[in-house]
Amino acid sequence: MSVLQRDPQDQVRVLDEDGAVVGEVPDIDDETLVEMYRNMRLARHFDTRAVSLQRQGRMGTYPPLSGQEGAQIGSAIALEEDDWMVPSYREHGAALIRGLPLKQTLLYWMGHEKGNKMPEDANILPPAVPIASQIPHATGAAWALKLQGKTDKGVLCYFGDGATSEGDFHEALNFAGVFDTPNIFFCNNNQWAISVPRERQTASETIAQKATAYGLDGIQVDGMDPLAVYSVTKAALDKAKNPDEGELRPTLIEAVQYRFGAHTTADDPTVYRDDEEVERWKAKDPIPRLETFLRETGRLDDEKIDDIESDIEATVADAIEAAESDPRPDPSEMFEYAYAEQTPEIRAQREEFEALREKVGDEGFLRE
Numbered sequence: 001m002s003v004l005q006r007d008p009q010d011q012v013r014v015l016d017e018d019g020a021v022v023g024e025v026p027d028i029d030d031e032t033l034v035e036m037y038r039n040m041r042l043a044r045h046f047d048t049r050a051v052s053l054q055r056q057g058r059m060g061t062y063p064p065l066s067g068q069e070g071a072q073i074g075s076a077i078a079l080e081e082d083d084w085m086v087p088s089y090r091e092h093g094a095a096l097i098r099g100l101p102l103k104q105t106l107l108y109w110m111g112h113e114k115g116n117k118m119p120e121d122a123n124i125l126p127p128a129v130p131i132a133s134q135i136p137h138a139t140g141a142a143w144a145l146k147l148q149g150k151t152d153k154g155v156l157c158y159f160g161d162g163a164t165s166e167g168d169f170h171e172a173l174n175f176a177g178v179f180d181t182p183n184i185f186f187c188n189n190n191q192w193a194i195s196v197p198r199e200r201q202t203a204s205e206t207i208a209q210k211a212t213a214y215g216l217d218g219i220q221v222d223g224m225d226p227l228a229v230y231s232v233t234k235a236a237l238d239k240a241k242n243p244d245e246g247e248l249r250p251t252l253i254e255a256v257q258y259r260f261g262a263h264t265t266a267d268d269p270t271v272y273r274d275d276e277e278v279e280r281w282k283a284k285d286p287i288p289r290l291e292t293f294l295r296e297t298g299r300l301d302d303e304k305i306d307d308i309e310s311d312i313e314a315t316v317a318d319a320i321e322a323a324e325s326d327p328r329p330d331p332s333e334m335f336e337y338a339y340a341e342q343t344p345e346i347r348a349q350r351e352e353f354e355a356l357r358e359k360v361g362d363e364g365f366l367r368e
């Protein structure tokens with residue numbers, strides 16, 4: 001029976017908090033398992049460095065991902081090359097797996113418009129900051145694939161628990177059910193939408209159960225268990241591409257997890273949540289859990305971990321160096337990168353901006 005055929009209240013788990021096996025270990029080769037671990041460590045290290053760059057005034061506002069590596073890497077690794085990823089603004093780890101270089105993520109948060117320009121072959125959309133706005137885009141992209149007869153590709157869309165209160169979420173799921181599109185809707189339920197707790201977001205017992213209203217499978221997974229996340233995402237992708245008779249393609253996955261840090265570097269979480277809560281969730285940290293499993297099954301040892309550590313430190317340092325040495329962007333770049341061909345409105349705005357720049361000079365924009 002598919003892992004998706006269960007009650008939306010029945011959370012899927014593979015590893016417990018101590019890394020012991022409590023469910024069905026997915027069929028993943030040893031190399032990919034170690035890659036999963038390496039990328040989770042890389043995402044954590046990148047995150048720590050990014051927060052410190054912001055604190056040093058070397059980067060703008062940044063949304064940290066620590067605590068969410070299991071959900072991001074576990075799901076992204078399940079994608080095949082031709083699948084699509086539609087992220088929110090916190091998916092730096094998932095995006096890296098899809099082929100978005102760390103330098104590009106840094107440029108985005110350093111305020112370079114070029115940070116919006118996704119590599120052509122990575123099949124990923126740019127970060128979406130307006131909450132839930134990316135979910136109808138994901139349904140539209142999946143519908144387009146279906147209309148083109150390309151249902152061998154799935155579209156994995158990430159959003160937060162707060163996004164499920166937006167109309168866009170409901171419209172996107174409803175449409176996906178009616179048009180039977182190859183979508184995986186992946187909710188990163190990290191318990192908070194800035195300072196609004198999960199229980200103020202919805203009276204539903206789970207977010208996964210919201211799928212039922214749209215006729216879709218809804219599945220809750222331990223989002224800090226990368227193996228469980230991989231299992232459900234892989235099953236949802238397989239079903240999106242190749243449903244059984246009577247099955248609908250789309251799935252809603254609720255990955256239950258916690259963000260260890262602030263909402264963004266502009267937020268102070270100590271004013272709305274207590275240390276005891278943070279400590280309770282830190283005990284579920286996805287990284288040591290996977291590490292214990294990999295060590296105990298002979299896939300990882302001290303020597304390999306040392307190699308991984310020095311490799312990720314060098315990788316992140318190189319990305320920072322590359323991003324910081326990128327030339328300062330030209331202000332006109334703000335009109336680029338959103339469309340393959342500029343719309344008449346954007347062209348007109350650009351012309352107006354350039355004429356004004358000519359007239360008053362760049363200094364003129366800085367006057368009070």
Ligand SMILES: Cc1ncc(C[n+]2csc(CCOP(=O)(O)OP(=O)(O)O)c2C)c(N)n1
Nearest residue numbers: 090129130131160161162163190192193194
């Ligand atoms: C449409 C819209 N409304 C409000 C905001 C301001 N805002 C930014 S993040 C956020 C909370 C989102 O929480 P959630 O969906 O749980 O995602 P998380 O940040 O926890 O990953 C809000 C309200 C926004 N960006 N877009």
Ligand SMILES: [Mg+2]
Nearest residue numbers: 160161192193
């Ligand atoms: Mg949230």
